[in-house]
Amino acid sequence: MRLSKQRTAENHRRIVEAATRLFRQFGFDRVGVAELMREAGFTHGGFYNHFESKEALAAEACEQVFARANAALALRLENRSGSAWQSYVAEYLSPEQLASPSDDAALATLAADASREGPQVQSTFAAGIDEALNTLSGYFAERTPRSARVPRRVARAQAVQRLSTLVGAFILARAVQRANAELSNEILAANAERGRGNSRSRRPKR
Numbered sequence: 292m293r294l295s296k297q298r299t300a301e302n303h304r305r306i307v308e309a310a311t312r313l314f315r316q317f318g319f320d321r322v323g324v325a326e327l328m329r330e331a332g333f334t335h336g337g338f339y340n341h342f343e344s345k346e347a348l349a350a351e352a353c354e355q356v357f358a359r360a361n362a363a364l365a366l367r368l369e370n371r372s373g374s375a376w377q378s379y380v381a382e383y384l385s386p387e388q389l390a391s392p393s394d395d396a397a398l399a400t401l402a403a404d405a406s407r408e409g410p411q412v413q414s415t416f417a418a419g420i421d422e423a424l425n426t427l428s429g430y431f432a433e434r435t436p437r438s439a440r441v442p443r444r445v446a447r448a449q450a451v452q453r454l455s456t457l458v459g460a461f462i463l464a465r466a467v468q469r470a471n472a473e474l475s476n477e478i479l480a481a482n483a484e485r486g487r488g489n490s491r492s493r494r495p496k497r
Contacts, residue, residue, distance in 0.1 A: 357419030399461035
């Protein structure tokens with residue numbers, strides 16, 4: 292029986308959503324096609340009706356999850372207040388986020404795996420990271436009060452540094468979470484505190 296375009300699109304969406312959940316939790320390499328199709332409620336054989344390869348699915352899943360994460364980041368920073376970034380960092384580096392990562396943390400949960408993936412996945416990562424940096428640099432350049440504003444060039448450098456620190460802290464804390472929860476929490480707390488300090492930082496010298 293031939294499926295309608297609407298039903299085919301819905302099945303496609305379910306597969307991508309299942310992939311985002313599994314990839315975020317286990318990484319790309321530890322999730323097989325049969326497993327993710329089972330998670331979506333389909334048989335293994337139907338996979339290639341939707342995707343030419345697992346990498347193509349991984350790229351689409353990353354594109355979708357980054358779109359949601361970057362939209363959430365933009366919404367969070369929309370009011371340009373000094374506390375907006377502080378609040379975002381506190382939630383990103385919370386024990387709850389570490390235990391059950393949301394879309395917001397996908398960059399941290401999948402970054403190591405992406406380094407071993409092909410050009411489709413890495414291109415999606417590059418686009419997602421660049422969009423996040425554009426959002427952050429806009430925030431750091433234009434946030435109030437006016438005396439705290441910085442040139443775009445400086446704001447872009449700040450954005451790269453802050454995002455790198457945020458993602459790195461999450462990866463380190465997650466890497467030792469099961470073996471040494473105290474150390475994991477120490478890493479989270481230290482970087483969350485640094486985020487609070489950054490939100491009150493003075494305008495850097497040119």
